[in-house]
Amino acid sequence: MSQPLPNLAFPGHDKLIRSIDAALAAGDEHAVTASLRNKLCQLIRDHDVELPACVHEPIVDHYARREIYRSPEHGYSVVAMTWGPGQGTPIHDHSGLWCVEGVWDGELEIVQYELLEQDGDRFRFRAAGGMNAGPGSAGSLIPPHEYHTITNASSDKVAVTLHIYKASMDCCSKFYPQSGEWFERRDSTLVTDAAD
Ligand SMILES: [Fe+2]
Numbered sequence: 001m002s003q004p005l006p007n008l009a010f011p012g013h014d015k016l017i018r019s020i021d022a023a024l025a026a027g028d029e030h031a032v033t034a035s036l037r038n039k040l041c042q043l044i045r046d047h048d049v050e051l052p053a054c055v056h057e058p059i060v061d062h063y064a065r066r067e068i069y070r071s072p073e074h075g076y077s078v079v080a081m082t083w084g085p086g087q088g089t090p091i092h093d094h095s096g097l098w099c100v101e102g103v104w105d106g107e108l109e110i111v112q113y114e115l116l117e118q119d120g121d122r123f124r125f126r127a128a129g130g131m132n133a134g135p136g137s138a139g140s141l142i143p144p145h146e147y148h149t150i151t152n153a154s155s156d157k158v159a160v161t162l163h164i165y166k167a168s169m170d171c172c173s174k175f176y177p178q179s180g181e182w183f184e185r186r187d188s189t190l191v192t193d194a195a196d
Contacts, residue, residue, distance in 0.1 A: 006077075007068075015049060029098050062087070065080075091149050094172060101163045106158055109149075122185070174188045
């Protein structure tokens with residue numbers, strides 16, 4: 001028997017899914033992600049959608065990834081992430097998948113990186129702009145422009161983000177500093193945390 005697809009119950013579930021489904025009809029990936037960004041900002045500000053209580057619970061030793069929905073029809077994946085104070089990511093890619101990420105709660109530092117050159121598993125990146133994103137803001141990444149870091153720089157507040165990926169993202173590459181602008185690529189399997 002195959003596992004049922006993730007599908008948590010929460011107030012506003014149908015509205016969220018209807019909005020995402022409608023945005024997928026916008027056209028190419030630029031149009032789809034632009035539409036999703038707008039809808040996500042609107043949904044966060046409207047407060048009609050109340051994410052499941054579990055997504056407000058940080059996990060002590062890593063930022064939490066909880067998949068709350070996977071579309072049986074379109075294959076996209078909706079993942080809520082919970083960032084405890086100081087938690088964040090190294091530079092990472094998105095496995096070639098577009099994604100749209102919205103801040104639900106708290107504030108995050110997001111820095112985009114540009115890939116300047118590659119030598120085998122060594123990558124040279126340069127920070128191409130950073131922002132502090134608060135509730136109701138959303139951004140998107142379309143490969144090949146898919147490198148960034150996310151950090152909750154707060155010393156005491158939890159942050160929550162909602163991520164919509166073109167498909168389930170089960171792995172990605174993470175990049176660790178070597179010297180100067182050079183980073184070493186390591187493949188990483190992404191696991192999800194229990195959501196209930
Ligand atoms: Fe990311």
